[in-house]
Amino acid sequence: MRFALHAAAAAALAFTLPxxxxxxxxxxxxxxxxxxxxxxxxxxxxxxRVNQLAFNADTLVLTDRDGDIPLTANAEHCSFTLPDGxxxxxxxxxxxxxxxxxxxxxxxxxxxxQAAALKKMVGTWNFMxxxxxxxxxxxxxxxxxxxxxxxxxxxxxxxxGANCGTPATxxxxxxxxxxxxxxTAKNGKTERFFLNxxxxxxxxxxxxxxxxxxxxxxxxxxxxxxxxxxxxxxWAHWEVQQLGDTSVPDMNSSTYKVxxxxxxxxxxxxxxxxxxxxxxxxxxxxxxxxxxxPGGSFTDCTDGLKKKFPPNLSMSLRESFGIGASGxxxxxxxxxxxxxxxxxx
Numbered sequence: 001m002r003f004a005l006h007a008a009a010a011a012a013l014a015f016t017l018p019x020x021x022x023x024x025x026x027x028x029x030x031x032x033x034x035x036x037x038x039x040x041x042x043x044x045x046x047x048x049r050v051n052q053l054a055f056n057a058d059t060l061v062l063t064d065r066d067g068d069i070p071l072t073a074n075a076e077h078c079s080f081t082l083p084d085g086x087x088x089x090x091x092x093x094x095x096x097x098x099x100x101x102x103x104x105x106x107x108x109x110x111x112x113x114q115a116a117a118l119k120k121m122v123g124t125w126n127f128m129x130x131x132x133x134x135x136x137x138x139x140x141x142x143x144x145x146x147x148x149x150x151x152x153x154x155x156x157x158x159x160x161g162a163n164c165g166t167p168a169t170x171x172x173x174x175x176x177x178x179x180x181x182x183x184t185a186k187n188g189k190t191e192r193f194f195l196n197x198x199x200x201x202x203x204x205x206x207x208x209x210x211x212x213x214x215x216x217x218x219x220x221x222x223x224x225x226x227x228x229x230x231x232x233x234x235w236a237h238w239e240v241q242q243l244g245d246t247s248v249p250d251m252n253s254s255t256y257k258v259x260x261x262x263x264x265x266x267x268x269x270x271x272x273x274x275x276x277x278x279x280x281x282x283x284x285x286x287x288x289x290x291x292x293x294p295g296g297s298f299t300d301c302t303d304g305l306k307k308k309f310p311p312n313l314s315m316s317l318r319e320s321f322g323i324g325a326s327g328x329x330x331x332x333x334x335x336x337x338x339x340x341x342x343x344x345x
Contacts, residue, residue: 023057028078028344030092030322033057035113037179037194038098039208041217042106042132042246049208050192052113052179077344079238087251089238089341091322093196095204097251097341099240105248107240109206109217109339111196116175120195121146121205125220126289127154128315128325130242130337132215137246139327139335141313143167143287144220150174152183159329161286161313183207189214202320219325219339221315226283226291228268233258235318241327241338253343276301277309290315310336318342 022032036053043049054063060080062069071080071088078090088098098108125144130137142156143164150173157164171185173193180194193207202224209216236255242248255273262268267282277298285292295311310333316324322344327337 025057025060025073025090027073028080028090030094030344031055031057031078031090031096032094032112036094036096036110037113038096038108038110039192039194039206039217040106040108041130041208041215042242046210046212049210050180053110078341087238089251089343091341092344093198093321093323095196095321095323095341097238097240097323097339099248099251107217107242107248107339109219111194111204111206113179113194114196116180116195118150118173118175118181119148120197120203121150121173121181121193122148124223125205126223126287126315127218127220128313128327128337129216129218130327131209132242132246133213135246137242137244137335137337139244139329139337141290141315141327143223146173157286159311159313160292161290164287191216191218193218193220196321198320200320202317204317204321204323217337219315221289221317223287223289225288226316228261228263228266228283229258231258231261236343237318237324237340238343239338239340241336244333244335274302277307279309281314286313
């Protein structure tokens with residue numbers, strides 16, 4: 001399922017924005033009737049990479065150019081199944097993640113469509129991004145700055161989020177009449193971005209390339225300092241990852257519990273309950289707004305085997321939007337990039 005609309009229908013739906021009083025799905029308060037945008041960076045047909053959908057929360061039906069797509073609500077809040085058996089999960093603020101089941105394997109991310117104004121994008125952002133070219137996917141992170149004229153400057157940082165390079169002008173952002181923003185890059189490539197803003201000013205943006213030579217998905221958030229969680233804090237999320245060979249494993253589910261917090265080192269230790277993996281994360285590591293864990297090893301309590309896990313860099317918006325992005329680009333070996341949706345309680 002591509003979640004797509006004809007261009008004319010998409011443009012019309014861009015002005016049917018979700019209202020605060022819109023009906024919510026019975027099993028998911030954040031999934032309200034209205035217009036959503038779905039982004040698929042790996043779609044070969046460029047017209048399907050940025051697509052808007054109408055959602056009816058009363059009937060649990062999405063509408064795209066192929067007609068109505070009924071969703072089946074699962075036992076867990078904000079978890080649904082598409083007609084082809086693919087999972088679609090939704091955050092507490094209506095952002096969603098799907099992993100279609102066809103042989104191409106890719107992830108689809110999306111959010112409610114909100115009115116776009118260029119001034120909302122002005123500022124300094126952290127970003128995490130995956131680019132796929134010639135059958136290889138690479139993960140990047142860095143700092144993006146947008147000025148009042150829409151000029152976008154970017155500096156890329158190392159895998160740990162530190163040692164950022166000199167900022168360079170990439171191109172210019174402009175409001176798009178069909179919704180969101182269009183980035184016209186100096187190299188001639190085009191990308192589309194969409195922004196969600198909460199009443200308290202929290203922001204998240206997502207973008208996808210619309211170019212035949214580049215498959216890129218970007219998640220951005222303002223450089224806001226992360227706070228340490230409390231001991232005993234517990235949460236769960238769904239996640240889809242794309243690996244360096246472009247493969248996308250099935251959506252997985254993880255539950256975490258915070259075991260300890262060290263304010264002196266600005267770090268915390270958590271346990272993944274599904275397999276007893278214990279890992280330590282340092283917040284605002286590399287730069288403000290991120291968290292990093294080193295690689296390590298653990299004994300898997302499901303089979304008793306000793307296993308390894310790679311380093312990871314995370315940009316979490318768990319408390320605000322219920323979404324996060326993470327990934328790592330090793331000097332050698334396989335990179336990965338993931339998007340997660342926090343489970344609603």
